[in-house]
Amino acid sequence: MQEAINALIQSTLSRMTDDGLFPADVTLSFKVERPREKEHGDFATNAALVNARHARMKPRDLAEKILAALPEHQTLVDRWEVAGPGFINFFITKSRLRGLVTEIQDAGETYGRSTIGAGKRVQVEFVSANPTGPMHVGHGRGAVLGDALSSILTAAGFEVEKEYYINDAGAQVKVLAHSLLIRYRALFGESVTIPEGCYPGDYVIELAEVLKARDGDRWLSLSAQEMADPPDELVEFSINAMMDIIKGDLKSIRIEFDHFFSEQTLHKEGGIDQAVQTLADRELVYEGVLEPPKGKKLDDWEPRPQTLFRASEHGDQVDRPLKKSDGSYTYFAADIAYHLNKAQRGFDRLINVWGADHGGYVKRVQVALEALTGKKDLLDVKLVQMVNLTRGGEPVKMSKRSGTFVTLREVIDEVGADPIRFWFLTRSAGSQLDFDLQLAVSKSNDNPVFYVQYAHARIHSVWRQLKERGIAKKWGSLDFLELDAEMDLIRMLSQYPENVESAALSGEPHRVPFYLLELAAAFHAYYNGHRILVDDDDVRGARLALIDAVRQVLYNGLTLLGVEPREEM
C-alpha cells in the first residue's frame, strides 16, 4: 500500500514538472509515512511541504495543486485531503484493507518476510564469552539481542551467519585448567585451598567431575609446578568442557550458532603474523613507548617499549600495542587477525554485539580493519548496556555457582526463557536494563510477554470453543467486516512487515516486541468489545478469518523473537 501511494505521488510530481510547475533540474524529495493520529488517515505525505519552495508557492496551495493532479484511484484510496501545514492525507478503502486478511492467511509464516536484504551476506558475532566460566546475565542480553537480530535480518532477506569467537589462547585458559586440577584433587579427598587468581566458582567442580569420570586418577601425580602450567591435553579438555557448559546455557535460552571460531587457530596457522605483517607493509607498525593516559591515576605506570599500531592516524585516540614487552602478541593483535579473517570470508557486512564495557575497543578494531581491507564501515558494533538484576526491587549480585555474577542458567531456571528473551528484547540496546526476577514470573500487564502470549492463546481458545460447540472453523466473506475496530485491527496487521524491515535495517530488534505489544493491545480491545462467535454465519465467518490473521502475525512475531507462541496459558 505504501509503495503504491509512493508511486502515485512520484508520477504525479513528475507530470507536474513536465507541466512546468517545478524547475526541471531539481529532484523532488518527499516521504510517505504513517501519521501518528488516526484522524490523519492511513498514510500522509509531506510532498507539498518539502517542495513548496521549488514551486514558489505556499505549502497548502501546492498541496491543493497536487491533490487536483492525482489520478483517480478508487480501489486503493477512499479519499484524500489537505491538512495541517500542507500534508496530504490518504484514507485507504475498506475493501483494500479487508483484502489484507486473506493476504496474511495465504502468506502464513512467510508474512513479514521481505527481500530487502537482497541476499547480502552478513555475519553476526555475539556472546563470545570467555571459556573460563558460565554465562552470566549480562552475556544473556547480548546473546538474545544477537540471536534476534540474526533472525530479523534473515527475515528481511539477508543471508546471516551466527558466529561465536572462543578466546581459547591466553593465560586465562591455563588458569582454568589449573583451577580444575585443584578441584580434581579435592574429588579424591584431598583438602585443598584455591590459590589467588584461580577461578573459585562451583562450576569448576563440575568440570573436574567430568575429568575424573573420563580419566580416573591419571592426573593425580602432577606436581604443583605442572598443575600451574598444565599439559596441553588438559587445557584442551578444560576449554572443551567449559564450552559444553556454555553451549548448554545457550541452548536453554534457545540459541544455536552456525559457527564457533577458535582464537588458537589464528596463532597456529599464522593468521596473526600475516595481519601484523600486512599492517607493517602499510607502514602502520613501529616500535615505541606509549604515554601514560592523562587524568587517570596510575601508580605503577612504567614506560615500556612495544610493537605499536598507528591507530591514532586513523581516528583512534592513541596508538595501540600489537605485542607485549615480552614479544608475544596482545589480544588486540589476535582480534585484528580475526576480523581480517572474517573479511576474507567474503561477508558484505560484519556485526559485532559487545558489552558496553568493551566500548573503548570499537574504534581500534574498526580502524585496523579499514587499514587492512580498505573498506570503510564494514564492521558495525552494537554495544549492549549493562543489566541490573533485582528481585522485588532489591539488587541481586552474587552467585555461588560462578563465584561472581548471577549466571544466566540460574535466572532461566527461575523464570524461564520466554520472559528473559522478551524483556531483554523490549529495550533498546543503548539503554541500561533493569530486570526483576519477581516481575518476570508475574502473570499480569507488568510482564509484557504474558500480555502478548495471552492474546495468541485467546485466539486458540476460540478455536477450542468452536470445537466444543461443534461449529465449523470456516472463513467467510470479509465483506462482513464493517466495524472501525476491525479496520483498526487490520491496519495494525498491515504494519508488521514494515516493522520487521525497519528493525532489520536499523539493527534494532526492540521494534518488533513493541509492535507485538501494540497488536496484542488492539486485539484485546477488539475481543473485549465484540463477540467473535455470533449466531450470524456471515459475520462469524468474517471475524474468524480476521482473528486468524491476527493469530498468524502474533505467531510470526513471537517466533521471530524466539519466544514460544503459547496456545494455552
Added chain:
RNA sequence: GCGCGGUUAGCUCAGUUGGAUAGAGCGUUGGCCUCCGAAGCCAAAGGUCGCAGGUUCGAAUCCUGCACCGCGCACCA
C-alpha cells in the same frame, strides 16, 4: 582529563531516522463479566522531552556548549 552510551509522566520505557495535539505499561482515581479466557477492556488525572543557544516552513529527534548518571581509558581477556 579523554572516548562511548544515557537523561521523555510518580516508576519502567517507546517515539516510525526532521512532521500535525509527545505515547504505552505500572501506579493513582472511576467504570465493565447471566456472554468466546476479567491473566482482559474502557475512561480520567499526570509533561519546562536535563539546561541554554543555533539550524528551518517545522526540533524530543540535527549542530554547539553545559549539567548529572553509567561504562571504558598502556602488556589482561
